[in-house]
Every structure is written in C-alpha cells, then in structure tokens.
Amino acid sequence: MSRPRLVVFGTSNIVSDLFDCALANGFDIGRVVLHHAEQVGERDRSLAERLAALAPFGQTPQVDHVDRFVPGADELYLLGPTTPTRAELAALVAARWALPFATLVHPSAYVSPLAALAPGVFVGANSVLGPGVRLGEHVFVNRGVTVGHDTVVGAFSRLQPGSNLGGLSTLGCGVTVAIGATVLERLRIGDGAFIGAGSVVTADVAADSLAVGVPARVRKLAAP
Structure with missing residues (x-):
C-alpha cells in the first residue's frame, strides 16, 4: 500500500x-x-x-x-x-x-477526542486542543499553541507559536493571534482581528481591529 x-x-x-x-x-x-x-x-x-x-x-x-x-x-x-x-x-x-x-496533526500534539477539526486544518508540534474545541476550515495552529475547552476558531484563522486561547471563547474568520499572545476565557474576537505578539486580551475585540499590549487595547484598524 x-x-x-x-x-x-x-x-x-x-x-x-x-x-x-x-x-x-x-x-x-x-x-x-x-x-x-x-x-x-x-x-x-x-x-x-x-x-x-x-x-x-x-x-x-x-x-x-x-x-x-x-x-x-x-x-x-x-x-x-x-x-x-x-x-x-x-x-x-x-x-x-x-x-x-x-487535516494534518503533528504526532507530538494533543487533540482531544471531543474536539472537531474541519478540512484543511494544520496543528503543529506540542500544541494542545482541549475538549469541545472547534476549528474551522484551513485554520493554521503553529507550534506550542494551547486552545482551551469549548473555544471556537473561525475559518482561515492562524494561531502563531506559543499563543494561548482560554476556554469558551469565540474567534471569527481570518483572525491572527500572534506569537506568545493570550486571549482570556469567554471572549469574542471579531472577523479579521489581529492580536499582537505578546499581548494579553482581557475584553472583546471588534472585527478588523488590531489589539496590542498588556492588557491589550485597540490601537488602529487592521489593513483590509
């Protein structure tokens, strides 16, 4: 074969x-x-x-x-x-x-059997997807990412190395969570939003906006 x-x-x-x-x-x-x-x-x-x-x-x-x-x-x-x-x-x-x-998942990653991955998803080395996680089509999860329980990530989003998403959060389509950023639990991140490297998001982020800092604040609209 x-x-x-x-x-x-x-x-x-x-x-x-x-x-x-x-x-x-x-x-x-x-x-x-x-x-x-x-x-x-x-x-x-x-x-x-x-x-x-x-x-x-x-x-x-x-x-x-x-x-x-x-x-x-x-x-x-x-x-x-x-x-x-x-x-x-x-x-x-x-x-x-x-x-x-x-879908392509690195052998060193852990994907809960209660998680759901849509076609085209990539999950990199040492990442962890908790129970109830749902990833939309063509989501790219880089190395060492943690996605908490029951969090939903929309299609074409990308989670960069070392980023962390708390449980029960919802990310829209085309969202980027940059290197080392953290999104706390129960938050809503709008379509096309960009979370800057190392940022800590403690409140909802509107669509098509850039959130940076600790705690993160919206500084400007992201480029279309």
Whole structure:
C-alpha cells in the first residue's frame, strides 16, 4: 500500500512546518503547486532551499503550477500560504477540482477526542486542543499553541507559536493571534482581528481591529 503523499498548494515561510509534520507522520512530500510567483524577502528562505533540505530524507518534491496540475492517487491536500491569498487559493482549488482537503496533526500534539477539526486544518508540534474545541476550515495552529475547552476558531484563522486561547471563547474568520499572545476565557474576537505578539486580551475585540499590549487595547484598524 502506498504511503500518503502531501501536496501543498501555494508556499510561504510556514511550508517547512508542513514538511516537518508530514515527515513526522511518515508521509511522503509529493508536490508544491504554485498559483503566484514566489516572493522571497531579504530575510526569507526560498522554496528551493526548503525543498533541498528534504533530500537527505529521500524526499524530492516537484514544483508544479495550478495551470498544469492534475490530481494523483494517495494525495493529501493542504494550503501553504497564511496570508489572505489562503482563502483565494482554497476557492480556486474548490472550483477547479473540488478536492477534499486533509487535516494534518503533528504526532507530538494533543487533540482531544471531543474536539472537531474541519478540512484543511494544520496543528503543529506540542500544541494542545482541549475538549469541545472547534476549528474551522484551513485554520493554521503553529507550534506550542494551547486552545482551551469549548473555544471556537473561525475559518482561515492562524494561531502563531506559543499563543494561548482560554476556554469558551469565540474567534471569527481570518483572525491572527500572534506569537506568545493570550486571549482570556469567554471572549469574542471579531472577523479579521489581529492580536499582537505578546499581548494579553482581557475584553472583546471588534472585527478588523488590531489589539496590542498588556492588557491589550485597540490601537488602529487592521489593513483590509
């Protein structure tokens, strides 16, 4: 029986986390399918570098383009970007191929059997999802994140390394909780809100706003 093959649509600086998780689960890394030209910043690593690092593990992924892509057997599909292009790319894949997105969970993470993960969710190493947690489609949970019981996270949100969400909270769609930030229990975070790194949120945050500080205060509207 063939091993599952990970196919990543799009790329970003977190694509190595997907590769790492695939290797930890014993999956092959099959392809990266691009839909836009790669943008490599001054302090970024290119996709070519990230792919070259896989060679010692016997992995030689192909780079493809959406206009040439043909689905194959035993493939698991995930999104690579965490920017707003994530939703755009998900819609493109759904329209062209109606492919089922997988969930990918690192073996060192704990996901309660009473939690529910929608298609396209990624859960990184050493993260903990409590009972009653519900993650919407394409939520990205990075390394060392804690999500308390009965908390709901909307589609396309991203929880960055070391962030913590208290129980019984609700995060809307497209929310970012940055590195080391904390959202206390029973709070409501609106769609598109951005919680700054290291912030401690003690009150509800309106949609499309930026909350920073300890305790966090809304400083300005987030960019659309």
